Amino acid sequence: MIRPLEMAAVAALVSALVFGILAPTDVVQGTVQKIMYVHVPSAWLAYLAFVVTLIGSIGYLATRNLRWDHRAGASAELGVVFTGLALATGSIWGKTTWGVWWTWDARLVLTAAMFFVYLGYLAVRRSLDDPHRRAARVAVFGILAVVQLPLVHFSVVWWRGLHQPPTVIRPDGPQMDPPLLFALLLATVAFTAVYAALLARRTALAALEDRLTMERATSEPVAGAAVGRPEGGAP
Amino acid sequence: MIPLRHQALLVAAADLRAERRTGEVAWVAIPFGVVALLVIPMAIGIDTALLARLGSGLFWVVVLLFGLGVTQRQTASGSSAHDDTLRLLGVDPAARFVGSSLASAALLLGFAGIVGFATVILYDPHLASWWILAAVVALAVAGLAMVGTITGAVARGIGSRTTLAPLLAAPLAIPILLGATQAMEGMRQGAGILRWMLLLALVDSLVAVAGVLTARPLEEAAG
Numbered sequence: 001m002i003r004p005l006e007m008a009a010v011a012a013l014v015s016a017l018v019f020g021i022l023a024p025t026d027v028v029q030g031t032v033q034k035i036m037y038v039h040v041p042s043a044w045l046a047y048l049a050f051v052v053t054l055i056g057s058i059g060y061l062a063t064r065n066l067r068w069d070h071r072a073g074a075s076a077e078l079g080v081v082f083t084g085l086a087l088a089t090g091s092i093w094g095k096t097t098w099g100v101w102w103t104w105d106a107r108l109v110l111t112a113a114m115f116f117v118y119l120g121y122l123a124v125r126r127s128l129d130d131p132h133r134r135a136a137r138v139a140v141f142g143i144l145a146v147v148q149l150p151l152v153h154f155s156v157v158w159w160r161g162l163h164q165p166p167t168v169i170r171p172d173g174p175q176m177d178p179p180l181l182f183a184l185l186l187a188t189v190a191f192t193a194v195y196a197a198l199l200a201r202r203t204a205l206a207a208l209e210d211r212l213t214m215e216r217a218t219s220e221p222v223a224g225a226a227v228g229r230p231e232g233g234a235p
Numbered sequence: 236m237i238p239l240r241h242q243a244l245l246v247a248a249a250d251l252r253a254e255r256r257t258g259e260v261a262w263v264a265i266p267f268g269v270v271a272l273l274v275i276p277m278a279i280g281i282d283t284a285l286l287a288r289l290g291s292g293l294f295w296v297v298v299l300l301f302g303l304g305v306t307q308r309q310t311a312s313g314s315s316a317h318d319d320t321l322r323l324l325g326v327d328p329a330a331r332f333v334g335s336s337l338a339s340a341a342l343l344l345g346f347a348g349i350v351g352f353a354t355v356i357l358y359d360p361h362l363a364s365w366w367i368l369a370a371v372v373a374l375a376v377a378g379l380a381m382v383g384t385i386t387g388a389v390a391r392g393i394g395s396r397t398t399l400a401p402l403l404a405a406p407l408a409i410p411i412l413l414g415a416t417q418a419m420e421g422m423r424q425g426a427g428i429l430r431w432m433l434l435l436a437l438v439d440s441l442v443a444v445a446g447v448l449t450a451r452p453l454e455e456a457a458g
Contacts, residue, residue, distance in 0.1 A: 061452055106413075113406040120403040127393045136456035137389045140449040144385060144407060147441055151410055 009197040012190035016183070023183035032096045035089050040168075040184060041191035042086040043111075049079030049195065050118065050149060057142030060135050066210060067203075069135035072142055074202035076121050078195055083115045098162055106159035107152065114148040121145060131210045239330045246326065246334025251341065259308045260342045268301040268350045272357055283359070290360030291419045297354075298347050299379065299412050300405065305346050306339045306383020307400045315392070318457060328450035332384055336446065339380035347372050363422045371418045371428075374435040378411040381442040388453045410438045 016037065026033035056072025059065070090108070091101045102108065121141050128134035156165045168174045174181055237245070254260055275293055276286055321331060351372070354360060362368055386403040390396040418431035 061449070110409065113409045116402070117406040120399070120406065123395075123399055123402065124389060124393070127390075127395060127399065133456045136452045140385065140445075140453050141389050141403065143449065144382075144442070144445050147407070147410065147438065151413075 003197070003200070005193070005200060006197040009190070009193035012186075012193045016187040016190035019183045019186050023179050024177070026180075029097060032093065035093045036180075037183060037187040039086055039089040039093060041188040042082045042089060044188055045191050045195050046079050046083040046086055046111075046114070047149060047153070048192070049075045049082060050114075050146060052199070053079060053118075053121075053142045054146045057139035060139045061143075064132070066131055066135060067207070069131070069139065070203045070206035070210070071199070072139065073122075073125055074199050074206055076118050076125075076142065077202060078198055080115065080118045080122060082191075082195070083111065083118070087111060087115060094162075103162055105162045106155040107163040110148065110152045110155050114152055117145045117148055129213055131213065236325075239327055239333075242326055242330035243333035243337060246321075246331050247337035247341070250335055250338035254308065254338070254342060257308075260305050260346060264301055264305050264308070265346055265349050267304075268297050268346065269353045271297050271301065272350065272353050276357075286358045287360055290354050290358030291362075291423070292416055293358065294351060294354040294360070295375075295412055295416050295419070297350055298343075298375070299408055300401075301350075302343050302346060302376070302379050303383055303401050303404045303408065305342050306380055306404070307387055307397070308342075318454075322454070328454040329447045331454070332381075332388075332446045332450040335387075336377075336380045336384045339383055340377050343376035343380055344372070347376055361423050363425070367422055367428065368419070370432065371415050371435070374432065374439060375411050375415040378435065378439045378442060379408055381439070381446050382408050382411070385442070385446050385449070385453075388450075388457070391457050411435065414438065 020034055020037040023034070023037075025031055052075035053072045056068045056070075056075060059068030060072065087108075090111075094103065095101050121138060124138050124141060125134060128137065156163050167176055168181070168184070176184070272293065279285070279289070351368075355362075382404050383400075386400050386407065387396075389403060390400040393399055414431045414435040418428040418435070420426075421428035421431060
């Protein structure tokens with residue numbers, strides 16, 4: 001069944017696509033600048049997703065309720081997808097503007113490191129079947145991993161590299177033409193709606209997966225059940 | 236009841252005794268680290284000026300990657316019987332975290348000392364101040380030891396632990412690598428290094444707090 005949030009996400013995505021295409025083309029970079037409407041929202045959602053993972057991790061350790069863990073895990077999966085998307089779109093953008101697919105810029109290196117940190121988080125999740133054991137371990141890692149976020153965000157301020165410093169969120173206001181800024185904000189809202197819709201679906205799916213695991217564990221025959229009268233034996 | 240600090244010291248001493256028996260760091264990790272320093276020039280060329288410039292950076296890469304191996308050594312992982320004994324003895328999980336981190340930090344200091352000596356001999360890097368270098372090394376190995384202890388606990392009992400734990404720890408240790416290398420570069424150029432030392436101290440503090448606060452849930456999850 002399609003939920004209202006999912007319909008809203010699709011509508012927002014279509015609007016963002018239309019406004020992104022109609023927005024004026026950048027004088028210097030040309031059409032390739034439109035990658036920004038995917039790259040920037042993906043990076044923002046990576047941050048949001050990993051903060052939600054942090055909240056879910058703390059929530060689980062405080063309450064021992066698996067719903068927090070399901071949300072944390074679902075958000076981490078989406079965060080990895082959006083981080084990967086930000087890296088891929090950034091690489092394509094970099095090839096056309098800097099002339100290289102990859103450069104040793106602090107923002108790029110730290111974002112790639114963040115990607116691998118959360119891949120590790122997902123690897124631990126997949127390695128353990130028992131829901132509560134898994135939840136406690138990944139919650140600790142989810143809290144520790146968030147130290148990457150401020151490093152990634154402030155890397156463009158702390159180190160001079162090719163990646164541009166913040167353009168929208170800065171003390172003296174956004175440094176962007178209003179039509180481009182509007183298209184960017186709309187794309188960010190649309191991506192956030194997609195994230196929220198996927199998060200709800202994946203969280204529900206994670207709860208079902210755990211229920212199945214626990215039902216399988218309780219329905220497995222215990223050792224004593226194997227000891228019985230052999231078939232076809234004497235009555 | 237034994238005070239927490241004393242418990243931590245006992246755990247550290249036991250870890251170090253186990254290492255003395257097996258010699259995993261002394262006979263495996265340290266030689267392997269020195270071999271890495273020996274083979275790198277074969278890949279990047281033998282330009283002595285270039286190698287002198289790269290020396291301190293290569294030292295930190297070796298300390299990070301091989302140092303994580305030191306924190307994930309077999310004697311630090313512990314068996315389930317060992318874990319059960321410590322639980323039955325009433326050893327506080329936070330004391331266990333501190334003790335294991337102390338033991339790893341002590342071994343890492345030895346590892347960094349020998350690998351650092353090898354770097355000086357093989358690469359002849361420019362070092363402005365031994366005191367600052369010692370402070371940077373101390374802060375960096377403390378952070379590495381704690382990150383290694385936490386990730387080792389997260390991966391404890393998992394089949395792929397030996398490969399999983401370094402995967403968890405290496406990206407998390409990047410802020411430590413950045414702080415250490417930038418401090419060394421700042422020292423080489425005569426620029427300010429205070430902010431990099433502060434970054435190292437901040438990361439160490441955050442990891443220490445996280446390690447102490449999460450030690451109990453991690454132990455319960457392992458039980």
